Amino acid sequence: MLRNNVVLAVFKRNVQSYFSGVLGYLFIVVFVVAGAFAAFNQQFFANNQANLDQLSLWYPLLLLFIIPAITMGAWADEKKMGTDELLFTMPASDLEILLGKFLAVLAVYTIALLFSVTHIFVLWSIGNPDIGVMFTTYFGYWLAGASLLAAGMFASALTSSTTVAFVLGTVICAVPVFIGQVAPSSNLIQGLSLVEQFQDFSAGVLPLGSILYFISLAVMMLYLNRILITRRHWSAQEQNSMGLQYLVRTVSLAVILISANVIVSYGSSRIDMTSEKVYSLSQTTKDLIAKIDEKNPITIEAFISPEVSREYVPIRKRLIGLLREYNQLGGKRLQVRFVDVVPFSKEEEEARLLNISPQRVQTERGGRAFVDTIFMGAVVKSGTDEVVIPFFNVGTPIEYELTRSIRTVSKDERLTVGILNTDASIFGGLNMGQGGNQPPWLIVSELKKQYKVEQVSPDSPISDTAYDVLIAVLPSSLTQPQLKNLVDYVKKGKPTLICDDPLPVYGGGRGIQNAPRMPKPSPGGGMFGMRQPPPTPKADEGRLTSLLNVLQIAWDNGEVVFDYFNPHPEFAEVVRPELIFISPKSGTRSAFSLNSNITSGLQEILTFFPGSIRPRKDRDLNFEPLLRTGPNSGLLAWGEITSPFFNSIRIAQEPPRVIDEHAHVLAAHITSTPKSKEKNINVIFVADADLISDELFNIRERQAFGLKIDNVTFLLNCVDQLAGDDSYIALRKRREKHRTLTLVERETSVFVKERNEEREKATKDAEAKLSEARDRLKAERDKIEQDKSLDNRTKQIMLRMAEENESRRLEVDEAKIDREKQQQIEKIKAQTERQIREIEDRIRWYAILVPPFPAILLGICFLFFRMKNENQNISPDRRLKK
Numbered sequence: 020m021l022r023n024n025v026v027l028a029v030f031k032r033n034v035q036s037y038f039s040g041v042l043g044y045l046f047i048v049v050f051v052v053a054g055a056f057a058a059f060n061q062q063f064f065a066n067n068q069a070n071l072d073q074l075s076l077w078y079p080l081l082l083l084f085i086i087p088a089i090t091m092g093a094w095a096d097e098k099k100m101g102t103d104e105l106l107f108t109m110p111a112s113d114l115e116i117l118l119g120k121f122l123a124v125l126a127v128y129t130i131a132l133l134f135s136v137t138h139i140f141v142l143w144s145i146g147n148p149d150i151g152v153m154f155t156t157y158f159g160y161w162l163a164g165a166s167l168l169a170a171g172m173f174a175s176a177l178t179s180s181t182t183v184a185f186v187l188g189t190v191i192c193a194v195p196v197f198i199g200q201v202a203p204s205s206n207l208i209q210g211l212s213l214v215e216q217f218q219d220f221s222a223g224v225l226p227l228g229s230i231l232y233f234i235s236l237a238v239m240m241l242y243l244n245r246i247l248i249t250r251r252h253w254s255a256q257e258q259n260s261m262g263l264q265y266l267v268r269t270v271s272l273a274v275i276l277i278s279a280n281v282i283v284s285y286g287s288s289r290i291d292m293t294s295e296k297v298y299s300l301s302q303t304t305k306d307l308i309a310k311i312d313e314k315n316p317i318t319i320e321a322f323i324s325p326e327v328s329r330e331y332v333p334i335r336k337r338l339i340g341l342l343r344e345y346n347q348l349g350g351k352r353l354q355v356r357f358v359d360v361v362p363f364s365k366e367e368e369e370a371r372l373l374n375i376s377p378q379r380v381q382t383e384r385g386g387r388a389f390v391d392t393i394f395m396g397a398v399v400k401s402g403t404d405e406v407v408i409p410f411f412n413v414g415t416p417i418e419y420e421l422t423r424s425i426r427t428v429s430k431d432e433r434l435t436v437g438i439l440n441t442d443a444s445i446f447g448g449l450n451m452g453q454g455g456n457q458p459p460w461l462i463v464s465e466l467k468k469q470y471k472v473e474q475v476s477p478d479s480p481i482s483d484t485a486y487d488v489l490i491a492v493l494p495s496s497l498t499q500p501q502l503k504n505l506v507d508y509v510k511k512g513k514p515t516l517i518c519d520d521p522l523p524v525y526g527g528g529r530g531i532q533n534a535p536r537m538p539k540p541s542p543g544g545g546m547f548g549m550r551q552p553p554p555t556p557k558a559d560e561g562r563l564t565s566l567l568n569v570l571q572i573a574w575d576n577g578e579v580v581f582d583y584f585n586p587h588p589e590f591a592e593v594v595r596p597e598l599i600f601i602s603p604k605s606g607t608r609s610a611f612s613l614n615s616n617i618t619s620g621l622q623e624i625l626t627f628f629p630g631s632i633r634p635r636k637d638r639d640l641n642f643e644p645l646l647r648t649g650p651n652s653g654l655l656a657w658g659e660i661t662s663p664f665f666n667s668i669r670i671a672q673e674p675p676r677v678i679d680e681h682a683h684v685l686a687a688h689i690t691s692t693p694k695s696k697e698k699n700i701n702v703i704f705v706a707d708a709d710l711i712s713d714e715l716f717n718i719r720e721r722q723a724f725g726l727k728i729d730n731v732t733f734l735l736n737c738v739d740q741l742a743g744d745d746s747y748i749a750l751r752k753r754r755e756k757h758r759t760l761t762l763v764e765r766e767t768s769v770f771v772k773e774r775n776e777e778r779e780k781a782t783k784d785a786e787a788k789l790s791e792a793r794d795r796l797k798a799e800r801d802k803i804e805q806d807k808s809l810d811n812r813t814k815q816i817m818l819r820m821a822e823e824n825e826s827r828r829l830e831v832d833e834a835k836i837d838r839e840k841q842q843q844i845e846k847i848k849a850q851t852e853r854q855i856r857e858i859e860d861r862i863r864w865y866a867i868l869v870p871p872f873p874a875i876l877l878g879i880c881f882l883f884f885r886m887k888n889e890n891q892n893i894s895p896d897r898r899l900k901k
Contacts, residue, residue, distance in 0.1 A: 025111045029119025030126070033093070037127050044878030046088045047131045051871040053081055054135050058142075059866040064859045065589040066725070069146025069758040071138060071156055075221040078160060079196045079214050082167055087188030089127050090171030091181045093120050094248075098179035113248050121169060121241060128164050132157065137870035145762040145862055149755070151292035152223035159220025162233040163213055167192045169240030176247040195236060209332065210280065218333060223293035223755075228283045235276040242272055289340070295755050298337070300344050303750050304422045308345070311352035311429055319345065319355045319421070321397045322370040328380045328391050330413070335395060338411050341418060342397075353425070360394040373398050376409035399424035404433075406468050414722040419750050420468075426746070427469055434742050436466055437475040437486035439505065442496035442533045442540065443523075443708060446474055457526075461716040465731060466738070469747070477501035481508040488741045492518045492708050495535035495561040495576055502558035506565050512691070512699025514741035516734075518708045519563065522579050522628040522660065522670070525712035531668060535561030535576035536657055570689050570702055571638035577657030580631050580683050580706075581676050584649040586623070586759065588855075590724070596652075596676060597660070599626045599685075604759060605649025607682040612645050615688060616745055617703075617736040620752040621729045625715060628660070628670075629707035631683040639695045645703070646686040646733075653679045675786060688740075703737045710734070727757070763862060767855045 037043045058074035066072070096102075111119075136157065142148050174187035199212030209215045213236075216229040246265050291299035311317055321342055327335050339357075346355035360366045370377075375396035397408045399421065406424040411417055427433060438445050447459040466472050475481060475489065477497055481504055494505055494517060509515050523530035532540060539554040559565060562576050581596040584605040601624040603610045611618035624646065631654060634642035653676055661668040686705040691698050709715065715730045717723065729752075736748050799821045803809070809817065 022111075022115060025115045026119045026122065029111065029116055030122045033120055033123030034126055036096075037089075037092075037123070038881070041878060041882060043127070044874060044881065046085065047134055047874045048871045048878070050081065050085045050088075050131050051135045051137070051874055052867065053084070054078075054138060055141075055867040055870045057081065058138050059863050061859075064760070064763065064863070067586065067588055067759050067763070069142055069148040069760055070152065071142065071148075072221065074138065075156060075159075075217070079163070079217070082164055083189050083192055083196065085128070085131060086164060086167045086171045086192055087174070087185040089124050089131075090168055090175050090188055091184040092175065093124055093172045094176040095179055095181045095184040099181070113245060117241065117245055117248065121172065121244075124168050124172065125165055128168060129161065132161055132164065134874045135870060137873065138866075141866040141869060145866075146760040147758050149223060149294050149758060151294055152221075155220045155223050155225055155292045158225065159217050159229075162220075162230065163217055166213075166233040166236040166240075167195070169237045169244065170195075173240050173243050173247070176244055215332070219289070219336075222298070222333075223291070224298050225290040225292060227288040228280065231283050232280055235280055239273060239276060242269065293755055295753065297753060297755050300341070300348070300418060301422075301750060301753060303746070304345075304418060305348060307422060307426055307429075308348050308353055311349070311425070313351050315402050315429070316351060317349075317353045317399065317401045317425055317428060319353070319397055319399050319425075320358060320373075321355060322358045322360050322366065322373075322375045322394045324392075324394045325359045325361065326391075327393050327395070331378075331380065331393060331395065334411060334413060334415075334417075338395065338417055341421070345421065362392060367394070370394050370396070374407045374409060378410050378412070397421070397424075399428055401428040404428040404430075408468070409464075412720040414720050414727065416751065416754065419747070419753070422750060423469055423747055433469070433471045434487040434744065435485065436470040436472050436738060436742075437481075437489045438463070438472060439475045439477055439481075439489060439491040439494065441477070441491065441493045443493040443525075443530075445490075445492055460711070461713050462711045462731070462734065465716075465735070469735075470738070470742075477504050480504050483508065483511050483513055486513070487743075488514045488516060488738050490516045490518075490738070492711075493520065493523065493533055493535075494566065495519050495557065495563050496533055496539060497558050498539075498555045499558040502563070502565060506569055509566065509569055509700065509702055510697060512697075512701060514701045514743075516703045516705070516737050516741060517566075518705045518711065519574070519576075519630070520628070520706065520708035521575070521577050521630040521657070523708045524627050524670075525709050525714060527714075530709070530712075531670075534668075535563075537561075537668070569697060570700070570704060571635045571640050572642065572687070572689065572704065573633045573635060574630060574704075574706060576630070578630055579628050579655045579657075579660045580648060580652060580685065581655060581674075582648040582652035582683075583678070584651055586764075587724075587726070595672075597628045597655075599629060599648060599652075600624070601626065601646050601648070601685065602757075604757075604764065606651070607647050607649050609644070610647050610649070610682075612643060615643060615645055615740075616748055617688070617740050618645050618733065620749075621733060622754075622757040623726075623728050624710070624730055624733055625718070625726065625728045626685060626707045627709035627712075627715075629685045629710070631685065632687055632704055632706050633684065634687075639692065640697070640700055641690045641692050643688040643690070644684040644686070645688055646705075647682040647684055650680050650682060651678055652681070652683055653677050654683070701741060703741065705737075727754070763859065766858045 054074055057077035058071055060073055063073045139148070139153050139157075142153075170191045171188040174191050175181075175184040177187055178184050195211065195213040199209050199215050201208060210232075216232045219226045219229055246269070289298070291297070319342065321338070323335060323339065342355045342357070345353060349355070358366050358370070360370050375394060375398070377392045377394050380391050380393055395411045397411075399406045399408070404427065406427050408420050408424060411420070440446070444457055445460050445463060447457040463472060470487075473486070475486065478501060481489065489508065491505060494502065497505065505515075519535070520530075521536075522534055531537070535557070539557050563574065567574055579597060580599060582599045582605070583596050584600060584602075585591050585594055586600055586602055586604050587594075601610050602622065611621045611624075613619050626646075655674050655676065659674045660671055662671055685707060686703065689700060689702045689704060691700040710730050711734045715728065718726055719728050719731050732751050735751060739745055739748055803817050803821060
């Protein structure tokens with residue numbers, strides 16, 4: 020039986036020994052400083068996220084330094100100084116001594132880790148981190164370090180040299196740290212990786228399986244420690260037999276621990292510590308499962324590859340965990356069937372027949388590139404309906420997809436969404452003007468998971484009973500009779516979502532041909548050189564005048580909005596201002612309407628070359644803005660943003676942007692009021708069709724470039740709100756809050772504003788110089804024309820010569836002025852970047868120098884008191900006389 024007083028005595032002896040010299044404090048200071056360098060590096064500022072992801076990325080490597088530094092003297096110093104024999108002759112068992120030493124090194128590591136908690140205080144001073152994520156992250160740090168401490172002690176027990184113990188400790192601890200890189204595609208090997216087991220902690224989750232892994236690793240290494248310190252009891256004759264016996268015991272213990280970890284890994288027990296509880300089932304899901312009729316049970320068939328690429332491991336793990344929670348809650352109402360999809364198997368054929376779409380992912384193994392085919396989809400079905408989720412991608416909201424599908428199949432009927440046929444070709448099909456056969460937009464398959472989706476022809480009056488919501492994308496491309504049918508439908512008070520765009524660029528830019536100010540493409544039909552029939556003109560010349568009159572709004576079909584706000588510093592130089600990020604961080608608090616169920620809770624939307632809508636002054640309809648730009652925005656006319664290019668147009672790279680400091684409205688919900696002349700109007704108008712394009716849909720699905728945008732969420736919320744079914748909206752918006760470095764944003768925004776003002780000034784100066792050059796040409800022409808001494812022929816000759824001379828001069832002046840303008844803009848940009856870097860460097864050095872200060876102060880105090888105590892114990896007659 021363990022005696023606590025003995026364990027405590029060994030514990031105190033070792034802790035006091037570690038902190039009796041300066042070396043212990045030095046290791047702690049180096050550990051904290053190294054952690055600060057890792058946590059607050061340049062990538063930290065580029066990501067603009069208030070978290071410790073960068074420290075978590077490097078922390079396993081930091082452990083390879085701090086753990087051997089703490090444990091290298093645990094046994095080696097005892098052997099070196101010969102105190103090990105004295106220690107083991109004390110009235111204490113081997114296990115009590117082992118536990119006392121382990122608790123001592125664990126206390127030292129805990130103290131070092133507590134000193135590094137200053138990273139959180141620094142993070143709190145410059146941003147708004149999630150305190151729950153900070154707790155789980157540091158708890159993960161503590162568990163990871165605790166498990167490796169036992170390994171470090173094992174290395175120290177192998178030698179009497181602290182230097183050798185440090186090297187051996189680093190090598191042994193490197194095994195669980197780097198083992199995952201040996202076989203990246205093996206789930207078993209990945210399960211033994213410390214890095215892999217730590218991922219959930221850094222995300223804000225306390226997983227039972229990972230906690231058991233760290234405990235198992237510590238128990239295993241402590242058992243090896245015990246074997247080494249008990250060897251002294253073996254006689255020479257027993258060496259071989261005892262060694263074999265303990266080898267069998269060690270292997271048996273390893274098998275038991277690994278088996279326990281494998282069994283627990285199939286469960287879903289975990290604690291979600293994030294503020295938004297995004298890793299646990301919501302109450303909405305629980306209530307829905309409880310309402311499922313047992314007579315019409317629901318089955319989820321999950322087709323999941325047993326081996327996936329490394330970037331998909333967290334998604335697979337979370338998907339399986341959530342499905343097990345669904346299965347556990349469902350009982351007889353809902354059952355989950357897991358299908359391991361191995362390549363070229365019957366399971367793969369079954370998955371493909373059910374329209375489960377595999378994802379081809381390029382990965383690397385053993386220095387060679389491979390393309391893996393990954394299945395990670397599900398079919399949710401009841402006796403009357405089924406929904407297919409083809410693939411759970413990195414950005415797919417898993418719980419929302421599953422819960423929505425469950426609710427969809429549990430109902431007998433779905434609501435119907437009609438999509439109006441326009442030149443946008445949402446349903447795809449043969450389109451000779453855009454390069455042959457085009458596939459349907461991805462948003463169509465997304466809507467089909469919840470609604471019945473039907474094509475609607477604009478050539479005849481639209482049924483006012485067939486559709487719960489009508490979606491019209493680019494109605495500016497309609498002909499006059501077609502637009503009249505749409506306007507009549509809207510006047511009847513039918514819910515309608517309208518997305519139009521002054522400069523659509525979907526489909527890799529081919530959408531430009533459908534811009535409202537571009538002529539309607541030819542319908543085709545000219546064969547073998549025969550002349551094609553002329554296209555039918557667009558209604559109102561693409562201005563949507565009749566529709567805008569009904570909605571009582573103003574929209575310029577050639578006016579494009581720009582906004583200098585960019586919440587992602589890593590893209591500051593590659594994303595032009597016409598690619599607009601909508602976010603409350605822009606300086607417009609109502610960037611997302613806080614009063615609308617559609618937008619409240621959204622965090623970021625990305626739009627490409629959108630337009631702006633404004634309510635008319637004499638309106639009697641309610642105009643509720645949903646999306647607004649920031650104050651550093653403005654408008655570009657059609658002639659400023661585009662220029663002719665053969666039979667089409669091209670987009671100007673550096674148009675003359677002038678900030679007007681207005682928050683421009685990109686989307687609004689327009690409804691009737693009791694005083695309205697038009698009753699029951701219920702329309703959402705979005706001045707951007709690219710917002711729901713495949714390009715932005717893929718960014719959302721893959722979280723490409725690290726972007727977590729809410730474009731698809733916004734569109735589906737609009738459809739649900741118009742349909743009068745808002746049960747999914749709260750669940751759809753459920754994700755972790757976008758937490759940024761508010762201090763950095765606040766300080767750098769001043770310089771960004773100054774840069775924009777200087778850029779505008781440079782543009783205006785260039786325009787003034789060009790205007791002056793053009794005025795010279797006009798003045799020269801007027802002078803010749805007003806000279807009465809010249810006859811008409813002479814005037815024509817002189818005018819032509821003057822125009823040629825001034826045109827050449829004007830070309831030279833334009834090139835020179837443009838060059839000077841670009842040089843000025845580059846100079847302004849470089850100066851602003853330096854100022855921003857200075858702010859980041861100042862904060863970075865603050866973040867690096869502040870954390871080790873408490874440890875340094877404590878070390879100095881300890882040294883002072885130690886010297887004072889030493890002087891007090893020296894006899895006065897032995898002290899040095901001055």
